[in-house]
Amino acid sequence: MTIASKSVQVGVGVLIMHAQKVLIGKRIGSHGANTWQLAGGHLEFGEEFEECAIREALEETGLTLDPASAKFVTANNNLMPSIDRHYVTVFVAANVLGDTKPKIMEPLKCEGWEWVTLEQLADNNGPYRPLFSPLAKMVEEYDLKALFAKST
Numbered sequence: 001m002t003i004a005s006k007s008v009q010v011g012v013g014v015l016i017m018h019a020q021k022v023l024i025g026k027r028i029g030s031h032g033a034n035t036w037q038l039a040g041g042h043l044e045f046g047e048e049f050e051e052c053a054i055r056e057a058l059e060e061t062g063l064t065l066d067p068a069s070a071k072f073v074t075a076n077n078n079l080m081p082s083i084d085r086h087y088v089t090v091f092v093a094a095n096v097l098g099d100t101k102p103k104i105m106e107p108l109k110c111e112g113w114e115w116v117t118l119e120q121l122a123d124n125n126g127p128y129r130p131l132f133s134p135l136a137k138m139v140e141e142y143d144l145k146a147l148f149a150k151s152t
């Protein structure tokens with residue numbers, strides 16, 4: 001495949017927030033298998049980042065997010081030469097509305113979901129390692145303290 005025929009994909013990672021914790025899941029069955037990830041997926045044509053985040057959260061976790069709380073956080077550039085992919089990952093944070101117990105909606109893609117604190121997410125020696133590369137890059141480059149402090 002020539003460079004001209006390749007395309008950059010846009011992914012949206014969802015920081016699903018509740019009680020100063022974020023929801024992460026263990027990836028299985030695709031690139032990034034056996035890493036911890038946020039809920040998320042590909043941005044669809046004509047879709048706003050926040051709409052994508054709300055849709056993906058419901059599809060992957062069964063959780064309903066508060067649209068009024070959905071906000072762009074940051075974005076990063078992810079070159080994945082080992083799998084011949086290039087992603088721009090957009091991160092959106094939103095609070096959960098109602099039930100906060102996630103479901104495994106895609107059992108071939110996610111082993112399970114865990115609510116974790118900022119300290120757990122940032123702990124390079126903790127049980128939630130390795131992180132999926134876009135999430136690892138975001139945790140390294142972005143100060144998440146204010147985001148966690150605002151979660152309800």
